[in-house]
Amino acid sequence: MSGDGLTDGRDxxxxxxxxxxxxxxxxxxxxxxxxxxxxxxxHTKRELRxxxxxxxxxxxxxxxxxxxxxxxxxxxxTGGIQLTLSLVGPADVVKVIDQGDDASMNAVNIRALIGRTxxxxxxxxxxxxxxxxxxxxxxxxxxxxxAIVVLQVPFPxxxxxxxxxxxxxxxxxxxxxxSKMWLYLYEDIxxxxxxxxxxxxxxxxxxxxxxxxxPIPRHDVAKLHQSPRLHLFGAGREQRVYALPxxxxxxxxxxxxxxxxxxxxxxxxxxCGSEMxxxxxxxxxxxxxxxxxxxxxxxGSA
Amino acid sequence: MTGIDAxxxxxxxxxxxxxxxxxxxxxxxVYPGEILGIxxxxxxxxxxxxxxxxxxxxxxxxxxxxxxxxxxxxDVLRRRWxxxxxxxxxxxxxxxxxxxxxSAGGNxxxxxLAADWRHVGRIRSRGTDLLARVEVAADRxxxxxxxxxxxxxxxxxxxxxxxxEPPLLLLxxxxxxxxxxxxxxxxxxxxxxxxxxxxxxxxxxxxxxVIRLLAQRTLVMYRGRVVESGVTEQVLEDPQDAYTxxxxxxxxx
Numbered sequence: 001m002s003g004d005g006l007t008d009g010r011d012x013x014x015x016x017x018x019x020x021x022x023x024x025x026x027x028x029x030x031x032x033x034x035x036x037x038x039x040x041x042x043h044t045k046r047e048l049r050x051x052x053x054x055x056x057x058x059x060x061x062x063x064x065x066x067x068x069x070x071x072x073x074x075x076x077x078t079g080g081i082q083l084t085l086s087l088v089g090p091a092d093v094v095k096v097i098d099q100g101d102d103a104s105m106n107a108v109n110i111r112a113l114i115g116r117t118x119x120x121x122x123x124x125x126x127x128x129x130x131x132x133x134x135x136x137x138x139x140x141x142x143x144x145x146x147a148i149v150v151l152q153v154p155f156p157x158x159x160x161x162x163x164x165x166x167x168x169x170x171x172x173x174x175x176x177x178x179s180k181m182w183l184y185l186y187e188d189i190x191x192x193x194x195x196x197x198x199x200x201x202x203x204x205x206x207x208x209x210x211x212x213x214x215p216i217p218r219h220d221v222a223k224l225h226q227s228p229r230l231h232l233f234g235a236g237r238e239q240r241v242y243a244l245p246x247x248x249x250x251x252x253x254x255x256x257x258x259x260x261x262x263x264x265x266x267x268x269x270x271x272c273g274s275e276m277x278x279x280x281x282x283x284x285x286x287x288x289x290x291x292x293x294x295x296x297x298x299x300g301s302a
Numbered sequence: 303m304t305g306i307d308a309x310x311x312x313x314x315x316x317x318x319x320x321x322x323x324x325x326x327x328x329x330x331x332v333y334p335g336e337i338l339g340i341x342x343x344x345x346x347x348x349x350x351x352x353x354x355x356x357x358x359x360x361x362x363x364x365x366x367x368x369x370x371x372x373x374x375x376x377d378v379l380r381r382r383w384x385x386x387x388x389x390x391x392x393x394x395x396x397x398x399x400x401x402x403x404x405s406a407g408g409n410x411x412x413x414x415l416a417a418d419w420r421h422v423g424r425i426r427s428r429g430t431d432l433l434a435r436v437e438v439a440a441d442r443x444x445x446x447x448x449x450x451x452x453x454x455x456x457x458x459x460x461x462x463x464x465x466x467e468p469p470l471l472l473l474x475x476x477x478x479x480x481x482x483x484x485x486x487x488x489x490x491x492x493x494x495x496x497x498x499x500x501x502x503x504x505x506x507x508x509x510x511x512v513i514r515l516l517a518q519r520t521l522v523m524y525r526g527r528v529v530e531s532g533v534t535e536q537v538l539e540d541p542q543d544a545y546t547x548x549x550x551x552x553x554x555x
Contacts, residue, residue, distance in 0.1 A: 175379060175382070176379075177382065177416075180412075183411060183415055186415065186425065190407060190408065190422075190444050255420050255422045257421050257424075258422055
């Protein structure tokens with residue numbers, strides 16, 4: 001190992017990082033070089049798939065898994081990348097999204113890791129991708145009918161908002177006792193006149209389990225209900241995986257007189273003119289699609 | 303009382319904490335619409351009896367039938383339902399019965415939400431109605447429970463306990479932590495609510511004045527056992543048991 005210079009204290013941080021990147025690159029080319037296909041060893045991937053299967057069998061239920069150390073800081077998608085790497089096969093086409101953008105540093109790095117350790121093709125086109133790892137967004141345009149969507153999860157526990165203890169939240173799930181969450185929403189309406197939650201909007205799955213849909217906007221929460229695709233949720237730091245199999249009921253908590261509402265943008269996208277996409281206001285540019293690949297495809301085809 | 307089924311029937315209730323026996327072989331009935339008092343000194347087991355009935359504590363032996371249903375073996379879901387629709391509890395310490403970081407209306411709402419109420423407007427107006435019944439002004443409905451005074455917290459506990467109109471209210475020293483003036487007002491209110499709704503009550507108190515004012519029948523407990531029971535006036539005016547005689551003689555009233 002000393003020959004690699006990785007542990008050499010005299011080596012500058014930049015040079016170490018460079019060597020590490022080189023190692024990863026080489027691993028992608030020759031899997032016999034200490035790294036397995038898709039970085040994780042076969043036993044780890046099998047264990048992750050087992051946990052994922054359990055999660056699929058129990059929609060919305062949080063399943064514990066032994067989260068591995070990844071060449072990625074915790075909180076940067078270690079849960080998502082482990083699920084992705086456990087599922088990716090040589091024929092897959094992979095897309096990675098960070099906040100609707102395929103070009104952000106986090107997305108680029110995760111995509112590079114997947115690409116280099118598997119050699120699979122990557123894409124920006126959601127209609128072409130068979131495996132999509134995403135943070136905070138679900139693509140706005142057409143998505144490949146058989147795609148698996150892997151969401152990165154910072155906090156898997158929807159009841160964390162109202163209850164700090166894990167022992168208590170587990171009991172609340174077991175007893176289907178969600179009155180505290182309902183009370184939170186009631187108090188929110190009494191105080192602010194509306195439900196002020198803008199992300200991590202709690203949803204009932206199949207009418208039984210309360211689930212955190214991750215910090216996707218409410219615009220995307222609405223897409224989960226009866227979605228034809230498999231959605232997987234991986235929380236690396238919290239060591240939990242949960243899933244929504246295709247055509248699962250996902251119903252946001254709401255009241256008869258305060259129904260769940262998605263965000264409303266102030267104007268169509270100033271770039272592509274979309275009125276259907278999730279848009280955010282950018283100073284000096286007006287309202288723009290948050291999903292850049294979707295926006296680009298519309299501009300390109302126009 | 304022949305022909306009327308007891309709302310609550312407790313038989314041979316025994317509860318131990320380790321080697322210490324909190325109550326032993328306690329039996330009594332509560333009939334629909336009546337107020338039963340349980341009196342005794344601190345540590346006599348009267349609160350334990352109430353906790354067992356409310357299913358906060360599991361009985362070691364004995365039977366508790368509520369509206370004909372044996373409840374000692376109720377599972378968690380049934381227990382939650384019973385504690386909302388069959389009985390309500392008012393604790394001496396309001397912090398045990400209320401969430402102080404939630405609004406008064408929210409405290410009541412918790413019960414209604416658990417009963418699948420899903421309309422904020424209706425929940426709020428029901429909360430306001432209930433608060434009016436316990437004489438709390440409608441404009442205090444959105445105030446945090448922590449902003450309520452001691453007396454108002456007891457009123458709020460009463461409103462919350464009655465949210466789903468259970469046939470039985472359990473009151474554990476409902477006025478003991480209040481000053482004398484507020485005590486009188488709360489006792490009046492309890493009497494009035496009883497008159498209006500006909501809800502049955504079990505009132506636990508060490509204060510003979512409270513028992514005398516509220517209870518039609520009374521149990522006297524001493525060292526975990528019932529030593530005397532009967533119509534309140536009879537028990538307090540003509541006590542038969544030596545301990546009851548001592549208790550009555552030592553009371554200031």
